[in-house]
Amino acid sequence: MAGLTIRNLVKRYGEVQVMHGVDLDIEDGEFVVFVGPSGCGKSTLLRMIAGLEDISGGTVAIGDREVNEVAPSKRGVAMVFQTYALYPHMTVYKNMAFGLQQAKTPQDEIDRRVRSAAEVLQITDYLERSPRNLSGGQRQRVAIGRAIVRDPEVFLFDEPLSNLDASLRVQTRLEIARLHERLKSTMIYVTHDQVEAMTLADKIVVLRDGRIEQVGSPIELYERPANKFVAQFIGSPKMNFFIAADVPPASRPDGFADSDTLGIRPEHLVRCDEASARVAGKLELVEQLGEYALAHLITPEGSEFIAKMETPPTEAHGEMLYFTAVPERMHVFSADGLSKTA
Amino acid sequence: MTDRQRQIWIDRAAVTAAWIAALVFFFPIFWMVLTSFKTEGQAIQVPPLLIFEPTLENYLEIQDRTNYFKFAMNSVITAFGGTLVALLIAIPSAYSMAFNTTHRTKDVLMWMLSTKMLPAVGVLMPIYFLAQKFDLFDTRTLLVVIYAMMNLPIVMLILFNYFREIPKEILEASRMDGTSTFNEIRQIVLPLAWGGIASTALLSIILCWNEAFWSIVLTTTDASTLTAFVASFQAPEGLFWAKVSAVSTLACAPIVVFGWMAQKQLVQGLTFGAVK
Numbered sequence: 001m002a003g004l005t006i007r008n009l010v011k012r013y014g015e016v017q018v019m020h021g022v023d024l025d026i027e028d029g030e031f032v033v034f035v036g037p038s039g040c041g042k043s044t045l046l047r048m049i050a051g052l053e054d055i056s057g058g059t060v061a062i063g064d065r066e067v068n069e070v071a072p073s074k075r076g077v078a079m080v081f082q083t084y085a086l087y088p089h090m091t092v093y094k095n096m097a098f099g100l101q102q103a104k105t106p107q108d109e110i111d112r113r114v115r116s117a118a119e120v121l122q123i124t125d126y127l128e129r130s131p132r133n134l135s136g137g138q139r140q141r142v143a144i145g146r147a148i149v150r151d152p153e154v155f156l157f158d159e160p161l162s163n164l165d166a167s168l169r170v171q172t173r174l175e176i177a178r179l180h181e182r183l184k185s186t187m188i189y190v191t192h193d194q195v196e197a198m199t200l201a202d203k204i205v206v207l208r209d210g211r212i213e214q215v216g217s218p219i220e221l222y223e224r225p226a227n228k229f230v231a232q233f234i235g236s237p238k239m240n241f242f243i244a245a246d247v248p249p250a251s252r253p254d255g256f257a258d259s260d261t262l263g264i265r266p267e268h269l270v271r272c273d274e275a276s277a278r279v280a281g282k283l284e285l286v287e288q289l290g291e292y293a294l295a296h297l298i299t300p301e302g303s304e305f306i307a308k309m310e311t312p313p314t315e316a317h318g319e320m321l322y323f324t325a326v327p328e329r330m331h332v333f334s335a336d337g338l339s340k341t342a
Numbered sequence: 343m344t345d346r347q348r349q350i351w352i353d354r355a356a357v358t359a360a361w362i363a364a365l366v367f368f369f370p371i372f373w374m375v376l377t378s379f380k381t382e383g384q385a386i387q388v389p390p391l392l393i394f395e396p397t398l399e400n401y402l403e404i405q406d407r408t409n410y411f412k413f414a415m416n417s418v419i420t421a422f423g424g425t426l427v428a429l430l431i432a433i434p435s436a437y438s439m440a441f442n443t444t445h446r447t448k449d450v451l452m453w454m455l456s457t458k459m460l461p462a463v464g465v466l467m468p469i470y471f472l473a474q475k476f477d478l479f480d481t482r483t484l485l486v487v488i489y490a491m492m493n494l495p496i497v498m499l500i501l502f503n504y505f506r507e508i509p510k511e512i513l514e515a516s517r518m519d520g521t522s523t524f525n526e527i528r529q530i531v532l533p534l535a536w537g538g539i540a541s542t543a544l545l546s547i548i549l550c551w552n553e554a555f556w557s558i559v560l561t562t563t564d565a566s567t568l569t570a571f572v573a574s575f576q577a578p579e580g581l582f583w584a585k586v587s588a589v590s591t592l593a594c595a596p597i598v599v600f601g602w603m604a605q606k607q608l609v610q611g612l613t614f615g616a617v618k
Contacts, residue, residue, distance in 0.1 A: 051518075052514050071520070072518045072520075073519060079514075083509060085509065085514065087512060089534060099518070099519030102519050
């Protein structure tokens with residue numbers, strides 16, 4: 001097992017630079033999730049660690065060893081692809097054994113490793129089947145099994161759940177979490193789904209346009225986002241933003257300037273009376289989800305926001321509702337998007 | 343007429359047209375085979391005979407005068423040999439172009455294909471001299487080399503397209519598994535593109551088999567193929583239709599039978615893929 005050190009990593013495709021000097025430390029045994037909107041460079045970063053993309057500048061080290069010029073198979077990493085990328089012409093067993101065969105592992109050792117991985121993933125019954133006779137979830141397990149048998153120092157997952165349906169996704173997510181619990185290997189996981197990121201990660205890396213926006217534990221990112229982008233990306237529904245005009249001067253948090261933005265998460269808005277309100281909005285729509293309700297509102301200044309409520313409001317559409325929030329739950333962002341409160 | 347009736351009529355007309363086209367294509371072959379079983383007298387009779395007593399006399403005489411099997415064997419060896427050599431060169435080339443595509447790849451392919459636009463006779467002289475210089479004139483080796491080069495651009499282009507169908511992730515997975523380039527081609531690319539390679543090979547074999555220009559020009563007796571064999575039946579005193587028909591039937595039969603047999607394999611090969 002090993003950690004990872006990434007220093008000033010740069011990726012260019014011809015003239016176009018897509019990765020702008022990324023620095024990142026990953027501890028041994030950590031579960032790290034790269035998250036960000038599509039095109040942010042999270043997959044590119046993963047593929048550079050894997051060795052599938054050339055490194056244009058900077059270094060990647062796995063353990064103490066710089067791997068810039070090392071072949072993918074010799075980096076001690078194993079990858080699970082979004083499309084599973086199983087070999088369609090080989091049985092499940094051969095799919096899992098293939099990498100070990102290439103490394104000239106003795107046959108009995110291959111057999112032992114494949115069977116033990118199959119045991120862990122409960123695919124022993126399918127070992128002689130071909131991938132096309134498996135369901136999506138089973139294929140995904142085979143893909144994970146193929147990674148496990150190689151006993152890598154670092155597991156790389158490239159959006160492994162995005163081809164599965166919703167219920168299977170939750171189940172497989174749990175299995176991946178259990179797998180990490182059991183193997184205690186370093187795992188790097190790419191997703192655009194912030195729920196996967198929050199539930200799986202020890203550490204989340206939020207990327208945008210080839211730069212790291214913030215690195216931290218899920219709860220850190222949730223409670224103290226470093227900027228508006230992270231604040232908006234982590235948490236569902238998204239954090240609400242209010243301009244100065246939305247907030248009466250007396251209700252503004254300390255140090256709030258006129259050009260600042262106030263951020264409050266939907267779940268932290270609390271109903272109150274007009275006098276003590278920090279923000280107010282005209283009720284536009286209520287989404288009833290049983291466990292809670294989401295009220296969609298719009299301030300007199302035109303900022304749209306959402307309030308999460310245990311009981312749906314009884315007011316008619318178009319009526320004003322008043323909300324407050326405790327100071328610890330309020331985030332202030334300056335005009336350049338950076339948090340003043342993190 | 344309702345829309346539905348109109349649709350039925352359009353469908354019927356289309357089917358009829360297809361049958362007519364098929365018959366037009368098939369008729370000359372049918373007529374050739376028919377004529378080969380006639381006597382020379384019956385062959386030139388007007389109006390043409392449809393019902394007659396078939397005779398094997400033409401076939402027997404051909405085998406008497408020449409050795410059909412020698413020509414057939416030359417055709418088999420040069421067609422399969424030329425195809426094999428073309429594949430051996432085209433597979434690695436198509437692999438590298440399909441999986442390491444650059445913005446020049448399309449140009450390179452077009453450039454190679456453009457050599458097919460050149461008339462063969464344009465390079466006759468240099469090839470003739472080279473053949474003599476290397477003492478390869480009238481050898482099967484020479485035809486194998488010529489056929490391989492002749493089909494290489496097309497073989498490469500088709501393989502390139504088949505290889506591109508293979509999802510990139512599968513090759514990346516094999517790279518993560520530590521596969522060498524040679525093993526990657528042998529264990530991943532070839533099995534996955536097997537149907538494509540087989541149909542490409544079949545096409546190349548047919549093209550080689552039917553090639554006449556080089557085989558007539560570059561061989562005299564030893565390495566002559568069936569196409570040269572057919573050509574040799576042009577007699578100065580005119581064509582003997584029944585015999586030429588028999589010779590042509592003999593030249594076509596093996597490749598038609600081979601193609602017909604391979605077709606079943608090909609369909610299997612093409613549907614095996616099922617990558618996703």
